[in-house]
Amino acid sequence: MSGVLDHVMIRTEDLDASLEWYQTHLDYEEKDRHEGDGFTIVYLGPEEMHEEGAMLEITANHDDSDLEMGDAWGHIAVRVPEDELESSYQQLMDEGVEDYRDPESCGGRYAFVKDPDGHEVEIVKRDHGAKWSIDHTMIRVEDADDALGYWTRKFEYEHTGRWESDTFANYFMKPEGSSEEAMAVELTYNYDGRSYTMGDAWGHLCVRIDDLHDDWDQLMVREAPDYRDPADCDDMYAFTKDQDGHEIELIERDPDADSLFPF
Structure with missing residues (x-):
């Protein structure tokens, strides 16, 4: 069982x-919207999306509650062409985006901004994918071996890159054989043994699978946490969790359906 990352959900x-x-700033367009009982969900993404590209899901609850960012989730990263990092960052500054971490402070390799709710958005140089398309989502893990084993065994993901320093390491994981345009999950492991708080400003990662029930059963054989099984979700989707508690949704996609939502 293997599937590309379909979207990452954040709350606003x-x-x-x-x-x-x-x-305005990333030129995203609304792909679909669902009005639920007490909440609204909107899918966003670049106008031209690769078939394995990932969307951004923004969820707004209608109860006016304050969101806690936590630190178990790190950021989403969006792509710009190799020679456009500085000009793209300057464009955002000219448009009034807050100056958070400019390219110079990041060694000219990347940069960071924040959205209105404080979610960090990294800007990375890539020679593939549409401009501003989602490159990866970073989550923090408390045990690198457990995290790598989880994504390898449960979802059949493989290493696509790593970076190690004296104090931390980053591991990038994607399905075997997936395209360059597919979103990766970046596992960040700090060596100092710290723990993390989940918060509620981030929601989940979503894996696009072929058969909800068969793939869920395979996850159970592989001893993934049984968090919200298909029956609990009206057989429309399901949720498991990783070893640190990050929620992972499973969803099928019908390319002929009128809506992206299974509701």
Whole structure:
């Protein structure tokens, strides 16, 4: 069982402000929207998306509650062409985006901004994928061996890159044989033994699978946590968790369906 990452979900306190930010500064367009009982979900992404590209899901609850960012989730990263890091960052500054970590402070290799809710957005140089498309989502893990084993055994992901320093290591994981345009999960492991708080400003990663029930059963054989099985979700999707508690949704996609949502 293997599937590409379909989307990453974040929560916002102000849906209109969040949508305006991503649509104005990253040129995202609304792909679909669902109005639920007490919440709204919006899928966003570049106009031209690769078939294995990942979307951003923004969820707004209608109860006006404050969101806690936590530190178990790190950032999403978006792509710009190799020679456009500085100009793309300057474009964002000219548009009024807050100056958080400019390219010079990051050694000219990447940069960071924040969205209106404080979610960190990394800008990375890539020679593939549409500009501003999602390259990876970073999560922090407390045991690198456990995290690597989880993604390898449960989802059949493989290493696509790593970077190690004196104090931490980053491991990038994607399905075997996936395209360059597919989103990776970046596992960040700090060597000092720290623990993390999950918060609620980040929601989940979502893996796009072929058969909800068969793939769920395979995950159970592989001893993935039984968090919300298909029956608990009206047989429309399901949720497991990784070894640190990051939620992972499983969903099928029908390319002929009128909506991206299974509701």
